[in-house]
Amino acid sequence: MVLENRVDIVTKKSPFSSHTLIFLHPLARHTECCIAMTAQHASVKTLLLTGRQVKRLLKMKDVIGAVEDAFRHKGLSKVQMPPKVYLFYDKFDGDLRTMPSYVEDMDVSAVKIVNVHPRNAKEHGLRTVMGLLVLVSPHNGAPMAIMDATHITDMRTGAASAVASKYLANKNPKSLSIIGAGNQARTQMMALITQYGHFDEVRLFDIDAEKTKAAARQFRRLYGDQIGKVRATTSPEDAVEGCDIIVTATSSRAPIVMNDWVKDGAHINCIGADAPGKQELDPAILKRAQVIIDDWEQASHSGEINVPLSKGEVTRNEIDGEIGEIVAGMSVGRRSESEVTVFCSTGLAVQDCLTAKIVYDTALAQGVGRLVQIV
Numbered sequence: 070m071v072l073e074n075r076v077d078i079v080t081k082k083s084p085f086s087s088h089t090l091i092f093l094h095p096l097a098r099h100t101e102c103c104i105a106m107t108a109q110h111a112s113v114k115t116l117l118l119t120g121r122q123v124k125r126l127l128k129m130k131d132v133i134g135a136v137e138d139a140f141r142h143k144g145l146s147k148v149q150m151p152p153k154v155y156l157f158y159d160k161f162d163g164d165l166r167t168m169p170s171y172v173e174d175m176d177v178s179a180v181k182i183v184n185v186h187p188r189n190a191k192e193h194g195l196r197t198v199m200g201l202l203v204l205v206s207p208h209n210g211a212p213m214a215i216m217d218a219t220h221i222t223d224m225r226t227g228a229a230s231a232v233a234s235k236y237l238a239n240k241n242p243k244s245l246s247i248i249g250a251g252n253q254a255r256t257q258m259m260a261l262i263t264q265y266g267h268f269d270e271v272r273l274f275d276i277d278a279e280k281t282k283a284a285a286r287q288f289r290r291l292y293g294d295q296i297g298k299v300r301a302t303t304s305p306e307d308a309v310e311g312c313d314i315i316v317t318a319t320s321s322r323a324p325i326v327m328n329d330w331v332k333d334g335a336h337i338n339c340i341g342a343d344a345p346g347k348q349e350l351d352p353a354i355l356k357r358a359q360v361i362i363d364d365w366e367q368a369s370h371s372g373e374i375n376v377p378l379s380k381g382e383v384t385r386n387e388i389d390g391e392i393g394e395i396v397a398g399m400s401v402g403r404r405s406e407s408e409v410t411v412f413c414s415t416g417l418a419v420q421d422c423l424t425a426k427i428v429y430d431t432a433l434a435q436g437v438g439r440l441v442q443i444v
């Protein structure tokens with residue numbers, strides 16, 4: 070009995086014995102995975118989902134909701150989420166991280182493995198960031214699903230900026246600046262246009278001028294009716310000056326955005342720095358701004374604050390809190406119209422976990438994916 074594209078409650082006589090095979094609906098209580106019972110033991114069916122399927126199933130609006138929930142659960146200390154574990158492939162200029170998590174109240178648990186190899190596009194024709202995720206049943210440890218997590222990573226990171234902007238940016242931002250025109254730029258744009266509906270102006274900058282122009286063309290095509298003007302700029306200064314919301318999404322290891330260019334009241338989503346040694350902001354911005362991180366252990370090890378902390382340019386006292394505390398209502402977000410706010414994202418495993426649960430539930434509802442017996 071092979072269940073290819075759908076999951077049902079099915080009973081069938083085993084051809085090899087007198088045992089009855091029972092395929093339980095994955096959403097049945099205590100059986101999130103498909104289990105075939107025999108007299109001796111049960112076997113598990115795992116749902117396999119490709120990147121293309123994940124892409125079809127995920128909607129940014131839903132991911133923003135899931136990430137907001139993830140931050141809230143983290144703020145309330147209702148998650149188990151050890152900091153990411155890193156392996157460094159120094160000779161290949163890449164790294165690999167493992168990210169386990171458990172959202173206790175929702176009984177959702179997952180492990181993601183994800184790499185970051187900035188030279189991949191040029192040297193191998195591959196993406197910088199690729200990921201794989203296993204959704205695990207907390208009830209019995211069975212693998213419920215194995216899915217591509219590349220798109221999940223893109224989407225949940227864009228969504229993190231949307232949620233952070235909701236709590237930290239001034240209301241009704243008119244202008245958006247995106248530094249770095251890679252994959253992240255796409256889902257940052259998608260998330261922020263989903264959040265705000267309209268921008269008068271979007272400015273882009275990448276050290277690769279062709280990539281800047283290509284992203285500008287794509288944004289005009291996709292969001293032309295929601296954005297007044299999309300500009301491909303030739304300097305980061307031109308891209309940033311006077312903007313209400315700034316996103317940095319590069320793999321830079323030196324500051325790109327300078328304090329003098331950032332206007333009072335601006336909000337910055339700092340995305341690119343997610344490994345030791347990475348940095349995108351002039352440390353003077355961190356001294357001037359309210360600085361909100363996603364997780365102290367991760368941020369101090371590998372986020373935007375890791376380099377300035379190690380050089381003594383900022384101290385722990387200058388870090389104002391975690392986004393989860395703000396989302397959970399335990400502390401305030403923006404404190405005045407004129408303050409500069411910075412959200413430093415390293416990416417939390419719980420963001421992946423709750424996003425993957427949406428993928429799984431939607432796949433089951435729509436009969437997408439392939440069930441296979443792996444364990």
Ligand SMILES: NC(=O)c1ccc[n+]([C@@H]2O[C@H](COP(=O)([O-])OP(=O)(O)OC[C@H]3O[C@@H](n4cnc5c(N)ncnc54)[C@H](O)[C@@H]3O)[C@@H](O)[C@H]2O)c1
Nearest residue numbers: 197226249251252253275276318319320321341414415416
């Ligand atoms: N915080 C998170 O949760 C999270 C999640 C995913 C990715 N990231 C990080 O975000 C960064 C971008 O990821 P991606 O998937 O878009 O990678 P990508 O390689 O597709 O894009 C990165 C872009 O940055 C540009 N760039 C590099 N240095 C620059 C500089 N000094 N000035 C301007 N542009 C520069 C590159 O030309 C490239 O176009 C990576 O560092 C990645 O590790 C963070």
